[in-house]
Amino acid sequence: MPKGNIINRDSFLTNVRDKIGGIAADKPVKKPSWSVSPQKKVLEGYDQDQLISVLREQCKEIHTDFYQTTVAELTGTITEVMEEYESESIVYSDDPRFDNANMEEYLQGLNAFKWDRNDRENSIKIAERAEVGITFSDITLAESGTVVLLNDKGQGRSVSLLPANYIAIIPKTSIVKRMTQATDYIHAQLEKGEDIASCINFITGPSNSADIEMNLVVGVHGPIRAAYIVVDDL
């Protein structure tokens, strides 16, 4: 992609610099080392199974259904959730992990659409009508009950957003303590000179609003129900 335009920067930043008495903007500023780091102490020493318990508890807070299963049982669990949500149609991301978890065949047998990275109109149209959207979680935050989706290429921003219900498949190995570990990962990507995903979504349960008399209503724009399925051997 060609470089974008930057307009009015010089005069704007000169004014800012004059006011704060800063040094020239192209001279690097060294970030200080912060005096405290409370974020590192959260859930310190928890092992993977303890983190799963934290995640399970947190799911109650965020109105999210929690399941735990194995690769062998995964399709059965998904069928169970689909029945619970009285849903038939599915949209899922174009992601090799579905194949790795032996799910492609299962999905093909259902009313399921694989997100098409080359067809914007049709993909959005189908996702908008689908009853369930399914994606993998890239990083899962135990503390807040959050699945982090590094949305690029075939992932599709809409898959976890437009359908009425959302299922996140959570590899046990993707579970970390909190947001700190996710932002560390993204920072490390940048340090290595890698591109980061154009849209990184931190999703914590179904969509909701408290705008009407402070009453919590779930499912305002995004999914109305959400399920997390932790897979022990992924």
Place this chain on the structure above:
Amino acid sequence: MPMHIGEKDFKKRVTKGLEDDFMRGAVRSAQGRLQDKRATAADELGDWEEWRTLGSEIRSHTIEHLDYYLHQLSEKVAELGGHVFFAETGAEANEYIQKVATEKKAKKIAKSKSMVTEEISMNEALEDIGCEVIETDLGEYILQLDDHDPPSHIVAPALHKNKEQIRDVFQEKLAYLKSEKPEELALFAREKLREEFLSADLGITGCNFAVAESGSFALVTNEGNARMVSALPKTQITVMGMERIVPGWEELDIVVSLLTRAAVGQKLTSYITALTGPKQLEEADGPEEFHLVIVDNGRSKILGTEFQEALHCIRCAACINVCPVYRHVGGHAYGSIYPGPIGAVLSPLLSDYDEYKELPYASSLCGACTEVCPVKIPLHEQLIMHRRKIVEDEKKTTLSERVVMRGFEQLVNSANLYRTATKMAPFLTTPFAKNQLITKGPGPLKHWTHARDFPQPANERFRDWFEDRQKRGEKNA
């Protein structure tokens, strides 16, 4: 909507707030609930004071080197193929946004909640060139439908409306036929707004925090409208106040954790969406074209002054939720889209004392705001500085007001007394709620009420405020 909202006259705005029983009930219960949730969430996080220290260090450093980080941000965004426009004034920002809308032949624009676009009256500017702008945050949507009723809280903009009123607005404007149940109202809005998202030509978002090191920016929401706005329209414009930035992802973690806990008592909100440039190859959804508009609009006037810390604000509304004055008069009384303690500090700075000179006095100086602020902005001290400036620097006031100022200073300078008064705040707010006027209290409360009864000069607007309150107390008794 411009920054200034409602009645021009401060007294009339306050009186109106005092007369609105539902509003005051709603504010009271919302404040209580948000405050409880914040306190619980802060407890759960472990050492809340350490978190605040870190938040405050990050914000201080970033604002001290704002030019550097904005430079880095703009370089990164441009490298990714996005365009960056630096706007010194609201008018410049609007002109640029109009230009993009015209080039894209945009008819319909879907917008997610953004304070800075309210501040610069962006919607009006776009309507002037024939665009239809749709607010997609549920609260904002309700206000927009109701002939642009102004917001009254920065996190819950339609707080002053009850569900029956919302039902009536939907009935009148959209031929809604169902009940006033929040679920039914929300479902109806969901369906209506879906159509709008899918047919919008242009999406406009605000920005909670930009991340300089990667040219990203994060949107913090619960409803998911910001996700819609950044996934469906082919062109996206993001408008940010120039101070809404952090150096890197490490700092993003901290400010987002502080924001969601202090604002709504959640560990994280339902959606935190970090966007980096326009969509890349092999991506089907997301904007093909991306513009970032960075707005000054009076902010640089604050840099290098004793008010610089006001720019550390992360817009969590915690100070609003604890404020006994906000509780009593409601958001509209401030006459600014930024209400509560932070509004009283910020509005006169972004605008001027002529327009907002009463606001620094719309505070009891109890200091509760300063205690809850997740980035440790000394709000009540800033209010005192405002008063001092108004009274002494600007010489705009009478001698008697200067006398009052010294009284406040005495109170606040006595650190012990101030701390005890702060601790007493919860007790004080209960009688407030019952419309009883406290005139005398035991121990430290006596000093506090003594200060409240300090001789008021004739043109002190809060005189009227107290009088009104007394009358209401009699009426309700």
